[in-house]
Amino acid sequence: MELIKVNETAQLKLVSSTEVDSEQHSSIDIHFMAANTIPMTLKEMQESHTIPVFAKDNESVISNQEFIQTMVYVTGQAFSGEKILEPAIRVSHPIKGRIPSAVGKPAKELQKHEKTLYYERMAFVIEIPSINSNIAGNNLSLAVGGVRAYNLENLYSRKTEERFKLFIGFQNKVCTNLCISTDGVMLDVKVRTPAELAHVLYRMMGEFNVYRELEKFNxxxxxxxxxxxxxxxxxxxxxxxxxxxxxxxxxxxxxxxxxxxxxxxxxxxxxxxxxxxxxxxxxxxxxxxxxxxxxxxxxxxxxxxxxxxxxxxxxxxxxxxxxxxxxxxxx
Structure with missing residues (x-):
C-alpha cells in the first residue's frame, strides 16, 4: 500500500470502484442503504461541509470527515497489501445555515458561498474486495464501516465523549447487502479524539475472526x-x-x-x-x-x-x- 503524508496525517491511496472489474464488484452507485439518504463523496464533505461545535466551549466534534479518514487509515494499516476501495457514503438530515453577511437575504437569492451545510447522520462502508469468499454462488467481500449521528450528542454542553457505531463484516456483491453479526460490531463506542477512535478500530479489526464469521454463513x-x-x-x-x-x-x-x-x-x-x-x-x-x-x-x-x-x-x-x-x- 502506498501511504501519502498530507498535513501530518497519513492517508491511504484508495482504489476507485470503477477501477474494479464490474462483473465482480458492484458500482458505488448501487447503494448499501436507501431510505431517506443520499450518496456523498468524501471530497465533497471535506470541501463543503461545516463542522458542528459544542456550544459552551466552542470545541469541534470529531467530524464525519475525520471519522471516515481515521477508518481509512486504520484499515490500510490493518490490511496492508490488500485492495481497498473508496468509501461508499450515505447521509441524511441536512442542517442548513448561512454566513453572517447573508442575514435577511431571501433564500432564493442566496449564492453558493453564502450557504452552509452539514448532515446530522452518516453511514459509510469501505470494501476490501481482495479478501473474499463464496457462499452459495454469492461472492462476499470483507467490509468495514461506521455510523455517526450528531443528534445523539449534547452539542449544547462542553466537549465530552462522542458516540460512534463501528462494524467489520462482509458485503454480498450480488446485492450489496451487508452481512454483520455481533462478533463484528461495536454499537456504543465513546471516545474524545480521533486517536482514541483509531485505537478502538485497531482492536475491533484485530479481534475479528474472518473464518468463524464465514462458517456461520456456510x-x-x-x-x-x-x-x-x-x-x-x-x-x-x-x-x-x-x-x-x-x-x-x-x-x-x-x-x-x-x-x-x-x-x-x-x-x-x-x-x-x-x-x-x-x-x-x-x-x-x-x-x-x-x-x-x-x-x-x-x-x-x-x-x-x-x-x-x-x-x-x-x-x-x-x-x-x-x-x-x-x-x-x-x-
Whole structure:
C-alpha cells in the first residue's frame, strides 16, 4: 500500500470502484442503504461541509470527515497489501445555515458561498474486495464501516465523549447487502479524539475472526424452511410488533418493521437471486438476504442494529432447526 503524508496525517491511496472489474464488484452507485439518504463523496464533505461545535466551549466534534479518514487509515494499516476501495457514503438530515453577511437575504437569492451545510447522520462502508469468499454462488467481500449521528450528542454542553457505531463484516456483491453479526460490531463506542477512535478500530479489526464469521454463513444454504414455515414467520412477525413489552421479552427479537416484512414477502416471490424454489421452499441463506435486503430501507440510526438483528434471528432459526428445539417464530 502506498501511504501519502498530507498535513501530518497519513492517508491511504484508495482504489476507485470503477477501477474494479464490474462483473465482480458492484458500482458505488448501487447503494448499501436507501431510505431517506443520499450518496456523498468524501471530497465533497471535506470541501463543503461545516463542522458542528459544542456550544459552551466552542470545541469541534470529531467530524464525519475525520471519522471516515481515521477508518481509512486504520484499515490500510490493518490490511496492508490488500485492495481497498473508496468509501461508499450515505447521509441524511441536512442542517442548513448561512454566513453572517447573508442575514435577511431571501433564500432564493442566496449564492453558493453564502450557504452552509452539514448532515446530522452518516453511514459509510469501505470494501476490501481482495479478501473474499463464496457462499452459495454469492461472492462476499470483507467490509468495514461506521455510523455517526450528531443528534445523539449534547452539542449544547462542553466537549465530552462522542458516540460512534463501528462494524467489520462482509458485503454480498450480488446485492450489496451487508452481512454483520455481533462478533463484528461495536454499537456504543465513546471516545474524545480521533486517536482514541483509531485505537478502538485497531482492536475491533484485530479481534475479528474472518473464518468463524464465514462458517456461520456456510451453515445456512443447507437448511430449508417450507412455504408454511415462512408464512408462520411472517404472521408471527406481525404479532410480535403489537405484543405487550412484557411478552416480547420472553421471545427472540425480531429485527424488522412491518413495512420491511412486506418487502421480504414481496421478494420471497420475485427476487431474482433469493426467491423461493419451485416447491415454495427457501433456504436460510436466501431468507437472510431477504432480511438484509429489506434492512436497506432502515434509517441510518437503526441500520446497524437491525443488520445485527437479522443475523442473530436467522442464526437462531438455524440452531433451532438443527437440534429440533422450540423457536416461537417457526415451531
Amino acid at each position: 451453515n445456512l444454504p443447507g437448511t430449508l424452511i417450507t412455504e408454511s414455515q415462512f408464512a408462520q414467520i411472517v404472521g408471527r412477525a406481525r404479532l410480535y410488533q403489537n405484543m405487550p413489552l412484557k411478552d416480547k421479552k420472553e421471545l427472540p427479537q425480531f429485527p424488522l418493521s412491518d413495512s420491511q416484512v412486506n418487502l421480504v414477502v414481496k421478494d420471497y416471490y420475485s427476487d431474482e437471486s433469493f426467491c423461493r424454489n419451485d416447491l415454495g421452499n427457501i433456504n436460510l441463506w436466501r431468507l437472510y438476504n431477504l432480511f438484509t435486503g429489506a434492512n436497506k430501507m432502515s434509517y441510518i440510526d437503526t441500520f446497524l442494529d437491525r443488520g445485527v438483528g437479522c443475523q442473530s434471528f436467522v442464526n437462531g432459526l438455524y440452531e433451532a432447526i438443527g437440534v429440533n428445539k422450540h423457536h416461537w417464530f417457526i415451531s
